[in-house]
Amino acid sequence: MEELILELKKEIIEVLNLDGMTPEEIDENAALFGDGLGLDSIDALELIVLMEKNYGIKLANAAEGRDIFRSVATMAKYVSEHRTK
Amino acid sequence: MNIYIQAASQISTQEPLNEKWFDTPSYPDKILNESIDPDFKAYIPVMIARRMGNLLKRGIVTSVDALNKCSLNGDNLQAVITGTGLGCIENTEHFLNAVLDNEESCLQPTFFIQSTHNTISSQIALFIKCHGYNTTYSHRGTSFDSCLLDAFVQMKLGLISNALVGGHDEMTPSYFTLLQKVGYWKNTPLTDENFHAADTRGSISGNASLSMVMANMKVPYSLCQMRTVEMLYAPTMQEIKAKIDCMLEANGMKLADVDAVVMGLSGDKDNDNVYKNIMSEVTRDIPVMCYKHIFGESFCASAYGVYTAATAIAKKRVPSHLLYSSRKEILNPRNILVFNHFHNIDHSLILLSCPD
Numbered sequence: 379m380e381e382l383i384l385e386l387k388k389e390i391i392e393v394l395n396l397d398g399m400t401p402e403e404i405d406e407n408a409a410l411f412g413d414g415l416g417l418d419s420i421d422a423l424e425l426i427v428l429m430e431k432n433y434g435i436k437l438a439n440a441a442e443g444r445d446i447f448r449s450v451a452t453m454a455k456y457v458s459e460h461r462t463k
Numbered sequence: 464m465n466i467y468i469q470a471a472s473q474i475s476t477q478e479p480l481n482e483k484w485f486d487t488p489s490y491p492d493k494i495l496n497e498s499i500d501p502d503f504k505a506y507i508p509v510m511i512a513r514r515m516g517n518l519l520k521r522g523i524v525t526s527v528d529a530l531n532k533c534s535l536n537g538d539n540l541q542a543v544i545t546g547t548g549l550g551c552i553e554n555t556e557h558f559l560n561a562v563l564d565n566e567e568s569c570l571q572p573t574f575f576i577q578s579t580h581n582t583i584s585s586q587i588a589l590f591i592k593c594h595g596y597n598t599t600y601s602h603r604g605t606s607f608d609s610c611l612l613d614a615f616v617q618m619k620l621g622l623i624s625n626a627l628v629g630g631h632d633e634m635t636p637s638y639f640t641l642l643q644k645v646g647y648w649k650n651t652p653l654t655d656e657n658f659h660a661a662d663t664r665g666s667i668s669g670n671a672s673l674s675m676v677m678a679n680m681k682v683p684y685s686l687c688q689m690r691t692v693e694m695l696y697a698p699t700m701q702e703i704k705a706k707i708d709c710m711l712e713a714n715g716m717k718l719a720d721v722d723a724v725v726m727g728l729s730g731d732k733d734n735d736n737v738y739k740n741i742m743s744e745v746t747r748d749i750p751v752m753c754y755k756h757i758f759g760e761s762f763c764a765s766a767y768g769v770y771t772a773a774t775a776i777a778k779k780r781v782p783s784h785l786l787y788s789s790r791k792e793i794l795n796p797r798n799i800l801v802f803n804h805f806h807n808i809d810h811s812l813i814l815l816s817c818p819d
């Protein structure tokens with residue numbers, strides 16, 4: 379799981395172009411949206427694309443996404459359970 | 464009602480956000496010449512800049528810089544008018560490549576959102592929080608000229624009292640290659656010889672990001688007065704001559720009152736022959752100024768023609784490196800005519816004068 383969390387952090391930095399940020403600076407338990415990393419709705423779309431492209435996970439239910447994208451840790455848990463690639 | 468250019472700011476192949484190019488230009492030594500970018504982080508917060516391509520950042524930084532020079536902001540600015548030939552082509556390419564690579568699925572929204580031509584004008588307005596008139600002109604080589612005309616007419620009609628106008632274009636390696644295949648670029652960098660030669664094709668590529676503030680009130684730092692903006696479609700030589708005469712007469716001037724004519728000479732024989740015909744048939748002995756030899760060619764290069772003329776009037780001289788044929792510096796230029804054409808179809812004439 380540690381490895382997957384680090385991988386996700388790197389992918390989030392790359393896809394969201396978080397210039398100058400390192401994986402160590404992202405707390406895997408901190409909120410991705412709002413007070414934590416401060417991501418917004420366009421970032422949510424980017425993360426949905428990331429999940430499909432890199433892990434073969436298609437998210438159809440918006441309500442489900444709220445729990446999945448709570449933090450890097452919740453993302454990693456969902457990815458490990460549902461990934462198809 | 465008189466209209467003035469109050470301030471201008473540029474990011475190009477020259478040192479950014481200043482006018483050092485006027486006295487000590489750097490001459491592009493490549494065919495595809497990159498912009499010299501300032502530290503964007505000093506102007507745009509990282510979390511906002513992260514979604515922006517370089518062209519968008521350049522557009523915002525030059526806009527903010529020009530507005531700061533005349534103490535304007537989103538609250539008191541009435542219009543943002545932007546010209547761009549290609550729009551945010553880098554983001555467009557990202558998006559289209561992803562469409563191919565991912566077989567039309569898993570497409571990133573950011574590249575799509577920021578791939579449209581009007582992204583620049585809208586993002587500038589969002590950044591400075593300007594709720595006024597917002598328009599984009601995408602008319603290839605006369606995109607910037609169309610912005611000027613729009614702002615000029617609206618001010619003359621009393622609809623707006625100020626406007627931020629800009630010309631923004633970037634050249635990507637892939638688009639450069641496509642244009643290279645149709646002879647748009649030279650095979651070697653520009654030299655004094657192939658710039659002036661009558662039989663060589665192609666020019667050199669630059670990037671254009673220029674913002675200027677226009678207003679209907681003269682201030683101590685006004686660069687120049689904009690007397691007339693005219694655009695012509697596929698004119699004959701007689702029509703061009705008649706239009707110039709008409710413009711000058713409307714402003715109580717004669718051709719002899721024009722101290723210099725700025726032309727978009729680029730070293731490409733097809734482009735330059737149009738200007739050379741104007742020189743021999745119309746403007747004759749009036750000194751010709753050029754600017755593409757230091758700023759390069761782009762769809763919004765004409766913005767640098769206006770900028771060069773405005774700067775020369777403000778600085779009260781035309782240095783020899785901006786003169787095409789004569790090398791004798793012009794002192795105290797009072798009236799400068801800017802003439803631009805694109806493929807000898809779309810033409811523009813802009814008359815600038817000393818602001819007093």
